[in-house]
Amino acid sequence: MSRHRIVVIGSGPGGSAIAALMAHAGHDVTLVERNAFPGGKCSSLPRDGFVVDTGVHMFGRGPVGPFGTISRILGEGPTWLASTPSFTLSLPGGRLEMASSILHPISILNFMKGHARGWQRMGWTSTASRALGALGPRGLFSLARRFNHPRYPLYAELQDVSVRDFMTTLSGSEDFLRTFHAQAMLTMVLPWHRASMGEFAYILASTMQASRLCYPCGGSGAVPASFLRALRRKRGIIRLDCEVSRIETKEGRVRGVTSSKGEFLPADVVISSAGLRRTVELAGRDAFPRDYLEVADGLRDSEAFVAVKFFLERKVSSMRTPCLLHMPGLSPHAMFDYLEDGGVPSDLFLFVTAPGNWDPSLVPPGGDCLIVGVPAPSSLGRQDQARSLLDLAQELARGIFPEIDKAATAVEMVLTGDISRLSGRAGGDCIGAAQEVGQSGSRRPTPATPIGGLFLVGADAGGRGIGTEMAADSALRLYFRLKDGFLRPRGAGDPCDRG
Ligand SMILES: Cc1cc2nc3c(=O)[nH]c(=O)nc-3n(C[C@H](O)[C@H](O)[C@H](O)COP(=O)(O)OP(=O)(O)OC[C@H]3O[C@@H](n4cnc5c(N)ncnc54)[C@H](O)[C@@H]3O)c2cc1C
Incomplete structure (x- = not known):
């Protein structure tokens, strides 16, 4: 197998995974990251004795999904934590604790309790x-059978x-x-x-089959960190602060890439x-055909999740699970209208996490x-609305957890501008290219580009699943494609030549 010089741009779940996988396949890999720290939107940073995730707070399938497959190939991966019950449903009438599978006895009992109490x-x-x-x-039987099909x-x-x-047909x-x-919003960050x-x-179907909600020991950043360890072990080079x-x-x-400091890094594959x-x-833009530019220009991104973070000197005893979903007392047909009409509703869907309930060392x-x-909304032009939404979210959180009022030593807001600075993208989108009608499945951009040797990985190219898992899945698919391509002699059959 010939060795190729590969430059990978970005160290989020997609970039770190493909860099480690290509180094594992025997290539000379250099990963460049514009931030001073690795991980992209999946990083964790120290802050006054806390370890705080910059973005991600929950990993659907952990070792059962694409992260597990990548770890098994690399022989290196994070330690996954799971907890039962794993999340709380906060409903207008009361709270229900649920296991990650709806078929678990805890979930069934609590569903029945929620129903009985109205x-x-x-x-x-x-x-x-x-x-x-x-x-x-x-039709119904066929739907049920195919839904559970592996x-x-x-x-x-x-x-x-x-x-x-x-859903409204059903x-x-x-x-x-x-x-x-709410589930569609939580997993794809899009209105239905x-x-x-x-x-x-x-x-x-895939999360039900995996039957677990996971989180990596050490915080979200532990996932890309484990891939970067595997990259270093294979003598890969990691350049932080290098845009x-x-x-x-x-x-x-x-031919390669040039950094913002003017350094040229030669490469056969980028x-x-x-x-x-x-x-x-x-x-x-001159390097691409017009139809490709039209696809790139027309691609729509997902919406955002902005956050308010409470740093507390005491435990929140009423938060007994690692996650809580606050369901708003609003019509399902109108609950996310504010994303389009620019308003602030009377109640909000909230995704609350307590990372210390997964891993106390955080x-x-x-x-x-x-x-x-x-x-x-992910648009940076609508940050004032996002700020008003966070004001309401803060008020709602203080109602759900009255003890945070006395225990908070600091309160921090994360807006779409912060997320855009983290990812280097034009907006504050959570996921990347939206998994929406018209650009999902076979209509999703592929990793190959019209330029020979230039590939995409991560949120915008191929892959499927929830956020980080989609980025990791994209890396896994590209690895299998390039691995096979590299094994063939160079020429018409080589995907690196075809782009
Ligand atoms: C607030 C928030 C909460 C989220 N919660 C979850 C969750 O609970 N579960 C989940 O699965 N997903 C979640 N996500 C989504 C998840 O973070 C993304 O889907 C995932 O990080 C995408 O991975 P990626 O590798 O494609 O991109 P990124 O993580 O964005 O990484 C891209 C990297 O490329 C670097 N880069 C960009 N341009 C350049 C350049 N020119 N030179 C060098 N480097 C460059 C960036 O600095 C960045 O580090 C959340 C996201 C946000 C923002």
Whole structure:
């Protein structure tokens, strides 16, 4: 196998994974990262005795998903933590503690409790009869069978159907619809009329099959850190504080990259996790055909989660699970209208995490940290609205956890501008290219670009699943593709030549 010089741009879950995998395959890899620390939106930074995640707070499948596959190939990976019960549903009437699988006895008992007390009526009977009416017995049986199929056939079939259109065909129950609308927002950071049902079906089925919610020991940053350890072990080079300002090409092939300090790093292959649009800018628009530029310009990003972080000198005893989902007392049809109309509703969907409940070493002895996330528009032009949403989120959190008022030593807001500075992207989007109707499944941009030797990895290219797992899945797919390509002699059959 010939050795190639590979430059990887970015050290988030996508970049760190592909860099380690390509070094493992025997290539000379240099990873360049514009931030002074590794991990991108999946990093954790020390702060006055706390270790604080910059973005990510929950990993769907942990060792069972693409992170596990990558770790097994590399022989290196994070230690995964899981807890049961794993999250709390905070409903207008009361709270229910749930296990990661809805079939776990704890979840079933609490679903029954919520129903009996009238806190959450999922309308299973009316939903079943509506679904039966819409699909017929054979259609319903086939849907249930294919939903649980290990190869997820619904993924392709439903890629162009929105979550809203699919769910409202099945059910008229407000609580049922609110639950799934909130789930789509939590996992794809999109309102349900944009979110692709194919992608959502994959996320629901794969997390149900994995039956766990995970978090890495040491914080989110432990995931890219473990891949970077594997990269170093294979003599890969990591350059922090090194921003790529230009991807150099000649006659339709990549030649290397130039840093913002003017240093040229030669390469046979460049793999970019800077996002499709930014990668096109870095290589120069002239280098791409017009139809490719149209795709790049038309790509829509996901929305954002902004957050308020409470640093506390005492434990929040009422937060008994690592995560809490606060369901707003609003119609499922209107609960995220504010993302488009620019307003601030009377109640919000909140995703609250207490990382110290996963891993106590992340908070000082006796202390705690609560991170309250709220969906917000990703556009940097709408930060005033995001700030107002965070003011309300803060007020709601103080109502849910009255003890934080006395225990908070510091309160910090994370806005979309902070996220954009972290990722280097133009907006504060959480995920990257939105998993929405028209750009998910087979319509998602592929890792290959029209420039020979230039590839994309991470949030914008290939891959499927929830945030970090989609970025890792994208790296895994590219690894298998390039690995096979490199093993063939150079020429027409080599994907590096074809781009
Ligand atoms: C607030 C928030 C909460 C989230 N919560 C979750 C969660 O709970 N679970 C989950 O699975 N996902 C979550 N996500 C999403 C997850 O963080 C992303 O899906 C994931 O990090 C994408 O990985 P990536 O490698 O594609 O990109 P990134 O993590 O964005 O990494 C890209 C890297 O490239 C670097 N870069 C860009 N341009 C250049 C350049 N020119 N030169 C050098 N380096 C460059 C950037 O600095 C960055 O480090 C969350 C995101 C946010 C913002």
